[in-house]
Amino acid sequence: MNLYHKLNNKVIPVNKEKGITTFDAIRKLKRELGGGKIGHAGSLDPIATGLILILTGIATKLSGYLMDLPKVYISDIKLGEATDTQDASGEVIERGDWEKISTGDIEGVLPRFTGKRMQMPPMYSALKHGGKPLYKLARKGKKVDRKAREVHTESIELLSADLPLFRIRVKCSRGLYLRTLSEEIGRSLGVPSHMTGLTRVSVGHFDIEEAISSGEFDRLKDKEDPGINPAEALRHLKQVVMSGPQAADLLNGRAPTVPVDTEVSVGELVRFLRPDGSLGGIGEIGPGRIARIRRVLIYE
Amino acid sequence: MKFSDKAEDLSAFTGPSSAVTIGVFDGVHLGHRKVISRLIRTRREIGLSSAVLVTFDRHPLSVTHPDKAPPLLTTLEEKKGILREFDLDVVVIDRFNPGYAALNYTEFIREKLLGRLNMSHLVVGYDFRFGKDRTGSLEMIREQGMRSSFEVTVVPPAYVGGQIVSSTRIREQLLRGDTEMASERLTRDxxxxxxxxxxxxxxxxxxxxxxxxxxxxxxxxxxxxxxxxxxxxxxxxxxxxxxxxxxxxxxxxxxxxxxxxxxxxxxxxxxxxxxxxxxxxxxxxxxxxxxxxxxxxxxxxxxxxxxxxxxxx
Known part of the structure; x- marks a missing residue:
């Protein structure tokens, strides 16, 4: 089996190196693959390292279902200096005295940032304003009004501190800006601050431990079965195993019935598995345990 | 690919829902290849657990009408060798004895295909007939498919030069020395x-x-x-x-x-x-x-x- 067939239709957990964009990593993998569809389930800033999910072939259809998975980050923060980009890549725009801050103070304010709250996205972000990414405007020195977005942070934990530097672990939903959080934590302590390093260690059930470094894609050819197949990639969703005729019906747009022993609630997403164990589609549970088809996967 | 000549349950090899084709496949000619390709495509497109081909250890006519049994284009061993080229999961070689020949088409499908092979999709050539005295027409099979919930795909014939490709014709061509006509239909010499x-x-x-x-x-x-x-x-x-x-x-x-x-x-x-x-x-x-x-x-x-x-x- 050639590398294309080994890597196509897979979710490939990649440990992105520092200094390259998510798209650089995708381009490098695409070269190994030699063609086909490729995408990702959530990008990571160039200065950050850690887990990104690269999707190939039919797995590109799963992007929306992987994007919303909770993520865990390890973030390094420096007290005493704020920068225009909120991270170490920017210019220092404010300095302040951090000496009076203790690790206890930090632990004291962290709970304020957990749970649901509104966060103002930074000017240096890929969010669009009138069709243009904000960071392009920011580089020209412009500032525009932005809407605060709801973010959900499950937990924040202080891992270590060697003040003015400290390190936190954050578990959060899609949309939280860690750079902005770094500045917010300082502000709540009354000190300017910025993020000096960021590593994404997990996305849902995907862990950085199983990821291949973006600098070592040439090692993929030595692996028996690299990456994760679509059915396994959605293992956070309950499964509905289809019979042969049900799998044929799904291709014609008819959803399988959800077995009575599968506990589901309205609005929940389920994955439809075909008799060979592959992912046939994704459904959403409606009233009366009837699944509505959200997506059908057509294998070539 | 797994070859089996066991008469009993083979669901350990076929998985929960298989695509099955059945036939003599003597010669494994262009028409047969069309059926087998369709079987393999069906397995992949629907995502069934296996593609299974059922054939017999001898020509059925050699048991039911020995006087009419034709000479073979491929012996069993040769046929097995050619079938290895295909991406089939299981090849079942059934003993075609008088007891096997005596099953009527409903019994045959129930006992030999549904229960034993977990068949959920049947792919057959346009001219296949099932059961004792070939009484199970494709219409009747479709009806049984509705009742027993398996799908039926009938593959139309392959043509070369406007003529249907059939084992009988290829035998005739070889018996009059026309090896080139036969080769074209067999897809090999x-x-x-x-x-x-x-x-x-x-x-x-x-x-x-x-x-x-x-x-x-x-x-x-x-x-x-x-x-x-x-x-x-x-x-x-x-x-x-x-x-x-x-x-x-x-x-x-x-x-x-x-x-x-x-x-x-x-x-x-x-x-x-x-x-x-x-x-x-x-x-x-x-x-x-x-x-x-x-x-x-x-x-x-x-x-x-x-x-x-x-x-x-």
């Missing part, structure tokens, strides 16, 4: 396996040493008598050659198959070789003298070498 036995070494006397061949499988079809350009597969490699099928009327009157292998010197006695019939060069005829025979053989050899130099199947 017709071949048979034969053992090299000691002959009378008469060919050597006229500088055309030949290997005398005996086809062990009595049911295997031998093309019409005549002279053929052939490819010969030995353990040592592939060679061109020319073959005489028939009675060698100039020299002796015993029927037989002899092959003269080009550019070959060695001992093949006792070994089994495979002979691919590329082209029928002429009919067998009687010559007045050995010199005339030698002259004709030299002409045949030149023609055979020319034929073999062209790309074959």
């Amino acid at each position: 017709y071949f048979f396996d034969a053992e090299v036995v000691r002959g009378e070494s008469i060919g050597r006397q006229i500088s055309f040493p030949t290997a005398n061949l005996v086809v062990k499988e009595s049911s295997k079809l031998i093309p019409r008598s005549g002279v053929y350009a052939v490819m010969v597969e030995t353990e040592g490699g592939r060679y061109g050659g020319m073959m005489n099928i028939g009675t060698a009327p100039t020299i002796k009157n015993t029927g037989g198959i002899e092959v003269h292998i080009f550019d070959f010197s060695g001992d093949l006695y006792g070994s089994t070789i495979r002979v691919y019939c590329r082209k029928n060069l002429r009919e067998e005829k009687k010559f007045a003298s050995r010199d005339q025979l030698r002259e004709q053989l030299e002409t045949d050899a030149r023609r055979a070498r020319r034929v073999l130099a062209m790309p074959g199947r």
Whole structure:
């Protein structure tokens, strides 16, 4: 089996190196693959390292279902200096005295940032304003009004501190800006601050431990079965195993019935598995345990 | 690929929902290939657990109507070898005995396909009939499919030159010596396996040493008598050659198959070789003298070498 067939239709957990964009990593993998569809389930800033999910072939259809998975980050923060980009890549725009801050103070304010709250996205972000990414405007020195977005942070934990530097672990939903959080934590302590390093260690059930470094894609050819197949990639969703005729019906747009022993609630997403164990589609549970088809996967 | 001749439950190999095809598949010709490709595509598109081909250890007619049983284009072993080319998961070789032949079509589908193989999709050629006396028409199978919830796909025939490709036609073509027509439909040159036995070494006397061949499988079809350009597969490699099928009327009157292998010197006695019939060069005829025979053989050899130099199947 050639590398294309080994890597196509897979979710490939990649440990992105520092200094390259998510798209650089995708381009490098695409070269190994030699063609086909490729995408990702959530990008990571160039200065950050850690887990990104690269999707190939039919797995590109799963992007929306992987994007919303909770993520865990390890973030390094420096007290005493704020920068225009909120991270170490920017210019220092404010300095302040951090000496009076203790690790206890930090632990004291962290709970304020957990749970649901509104966060103002930074000017240096890929969010669009009138069709243009904000960071392009920011580089020209412009500032525009932005809407605060709801973010959900499950937990924040202080891992270590060697003040003015400290390190936190954050578990959060899609949309939280860690750079902005770094500045917010300082502000709540009354000190300017910025993020000096960021590593994404997990996305849902995907862990950085199983990821291949973006600098070592040439090692993929030595692996028996690299990456994760679509059915396994959605293992956070309950499964509905289809019979042969049900799998044929799904291709014609008819959803399988959800077995009575599968506990589901309205609005929940389920994955439809075909008799060979592959992912046939994704459904959403409606009233009366009837699944509505959200997506059908057509294998070539 | 897994081969099984077990009569009992095979669901451990087929998984929970299989795509199944069934047939004699004698020759594994273009029409058969169309059915098998469709089976494999169905398995992949629907995502079924396996693609299963069911065939028989002998031709059904040799049990039900022995007088009408045709000579075979492929022996069981040859058929198995060709089926290995395909991406099938399980090949089931059923013993076609009187008990098997006596099952009516509903019993057959229930016992041999549904329960034993977890069939959820049946793919069959347009001319397949099921059960005792071939009474299960495709219409009836579709109806049973509705009741027992399996899908049925009927694959239309393959055509070459406006003619349906069928094993019966290919046999007729080979029996009148038309190997090229047969090759086109078989998608390869017709071949048979034969053992090299000691002959009378008469060919050597006229500088055309030949290997005398005996086809062990009595049911295997031998093309019409005549002279053929052939490819010969030995353990040592592939060679061109020319073959005489028939009675060698100039020299002796015993029927037989002899092959003269080009550019070959060695001992093949006792070994089994495979002979691919590329082209029928002429009919067998009687010559007045050995010199005339030698002259004709030299002409045949030149023609055979020319034929073999062209790309074959």
